[in-house]
Amino acid sequence: MTRVRTVRTPEGSRLEVSNVLSVPATDAWEAIVDTTLWPEWSPVVLGVEATDRRIRTGTTGRVRLPGVWVPFRITSCADRRWTWRVTEIPAAGHRVDDLGDDRCRIAFELPLHQAGYAPISLRSLENLEAILEDGKPAVR
Template sequence: MTLRREVGVEGSRDAGDVWDRYVRPARWPEWSPQIRSVEYGRERLAPGTSGVVHGPAGLRVPFQVVDVDEAGPVRVWAWTVKAAGVRLHLRHTVRATAGGTWTGLTMEGFAPAVLAYLPVARLALRRLMR
């Protein structure tokens, strides 16, 4: 069964800084507690590229960057990840607000995996905005 869920966080951090923390995979462990390190051949995300996220207990999660759009008032990047035979599609958005930034994540995939990842994603987004 496929499920789609969204989570969003608003904070005072500058939208440009939030975006920079997203598009530079080497920075992901700064704010994402489930990421220990990232193997990625570039400094910034680019569509059609791939890498591996290293998580706790030796977990390796291959990913493919599907889209990166920095133009316009809403910046977007999307990727697919696959772990233990489960594939998820994740779409991240960043938008400047009067008081700082709003960032959102839309997840789609195997329902139990989406539901299990929601609290982790919410925590990571809160840390991204600090």
């Protein structure tokens, strides 16, 4: 079940794009904090160089987007939720909610000024679902 709604986060109002998956929350969390997997599920991240393979608060690096490398910094990473700044601009938060019975919700929290990124977030969620539930490679 995919949904898009406005939510209140520690960073203020955000547009939340989420999907419920039939996988344990721990599996989903590992997929979104492992920088080597980002290009597998994100349709715009083509490469990653990071100080840590598994992100934590303070991890820095750069991501390759179509045509350009841009710097990032993880600003928080706790309780199955992480946030970051890309080129020093607040970017999407990422969260995994444990729903029990090997089900979870993956949510991307978009700053309202980045609402146009919602279709990319939806594709990312579809890719994560294919990887985690079906074991299939991501579709770009």
